[in-house]
Amino acid sequence: MAHATSSIREGKIVRSVLRTTLIALTLALLPAQAIAATPQNQSPSSSALVAPELPQPKPQKAERPDRSGALTSAANSCATVRSRLDALAAEGQKTVACIAPAPARKPSAAKVPTSYASALADRQPVPLPDWCYDLSNGDGTWYHTRSEACSIDTLSVDVINIPSGELVGQIYYQTNEFVYTAHDMPTWGHQVIIRMYGGWGQISGTKVEGAATCDGQCTLSEANVDFPAQSVSVGSAPWGDALPTSTATAAGAIGEAKSTMYWVFTNPSWTKGTDLIGSQVVVPVRCDNATKGVTKAGCVFKDYAPVNVVSLSGLYPNYARHIQDAQASGLPGAYPDGQPLTRQTSDTAIASNRTAACPQASSGGYPRPAGYSCDEYPFASTHQGAASNRLLGRTFNWCQIPTLTSRTGPGWSACMIPANENTDAGRDDLRVFYNENRVLENDAFYVWIVQ
Secondary structure (H helix, E strand, C coil), X not given: CHHHHHHHHHHHHHHHHHHHHHHHHHCCCCCHHHHHCCCCCCCCCCCCCCCCCCCCCCCEECCCCCHHHXXXXXXXXXXXXXXXXXXXXXXXXXXXXXEEECCCCCCCCCCCCCCCHHHHCCCCCCCCCHHHHHHCCCEEEEEECCCEEEEEEEEEEEEEECCCCCEEEEEEEEEEEEEECCCCCCECEEEEEEEEEEEEECCCCXXXXXXXXXXXXXXXXXXXXXXXXXXXXXXXCCEEEECCEECXXXXXXXXXXXXXXXXXXXXXCCCECCCCEEEECCCCEEEECCCCCCCCCEEEECCCCCEEEEXXXXXXXXXXXXXXXXXXXXXXXXXXXXXXXXXXXXXXXXHHHHHHHCCEHHHCXXXXXXXXXXXXXCCCCECCCHHHCCCCEECCCCCCCCCCCXXXXXXXXXXXXXXXXXXXXXXXXXXXXXXXXXXCCCCXXXXXXXX
16 A cells, blocks of 8 residues: 555656646747747847847637537437436436537636746646637637647536426536647647636536546556546636657657547536546647757647748848848748748758859859858758759849849749858757757748848
8 A cells, every 4th residue: 555655656746747847848938939049059048139029920720629519429418318308217317417518708818827837836727828818719619839729618517407307507617728749848738727607506516527548649647647526616727637748759750649638527416427528639749759950859739830930130130131032032931921931851952952052152153252151042951942943043132142133933042141140040040940840851831030
């Protein structure tokens, strides 16, 4: 018995450390783009050069699961309960609870916890991003970014008297679901908060508890599911979460998975509580240990094309200006309406793109002004690089490459920019963007130039 108690305690400690690390990595107070915009040899808090706070790309709408169909087919859905009143009475049932879909209700942001930091405390849920409340209509639609996904649904618990079929109580509630990943951990979090906003009748003393599963290339131990029985009332926020881990962790591995949270309502005055109702994240989590230049496994939502945000007033103004002019001339990659770029990871192809766009003067290419180096767009590390359209090069009047002319449409662009800025932008912006978004071969992405 002592050994079992010790094992449970150790499991809880390991889970607490895992969750704390995951939240700290994923939901840091600094936006990921701001961190990515900070040079590697400069602390994010350094006052020597401060990158501007960058706007965040819009989350993407996924789909609304057919929850009503699932509820209708459930063994104790309200429709099923009402169709079996006589049989249930014969079984001795007197009061049965069931889950029913409810009219969508625009959600309001939860008041607690007030910050991501507070979520690190024991038994505190991670707050949903503001955009989740802004976008959701409470109809179960999922929205997601490269690293986060959320859904808010509106449901009810109906309490039915047997055999009369009379409705003797209801709980009106919303589920606040949140799935969050980390770019350098093969574990992700899936959380659901049950927020009761009204009710009546035979519902006092109701509790909710739950479980979780994971489908695909993943594993989920019992120790990494935390959804104990908690009281349900207006103003309370019972919740549970799970921490699945990908099995795609070997070098070169890539795997996808989806996690599902389940919950069930019970009450001592009901003969039978609700059956488990489940909600699976509709967009797959992709984990890999195949991102070029990265030695750790990590996870993202692959269906969201990430956006590299670069500021004209930030650390790389000439680099940003060149991309802005190149996109305005018709080259791909502009967010949100352009054709995306796709990553190229072959060193040979990258070198070919770079040579095609920026040949050395010694090989008949462009002379480099003192202190400047040649910058190409689309990036050499994309399939849209210069080698794909060798004859369609262009430049701009401030770029110091007189042998190239201006043009519009498909092709590529070259421009002389300060050498240090060019190096820093590639190392501290583009490479960090690739790594933190786990951009694999052929993954689509955009570049957003902002003021």
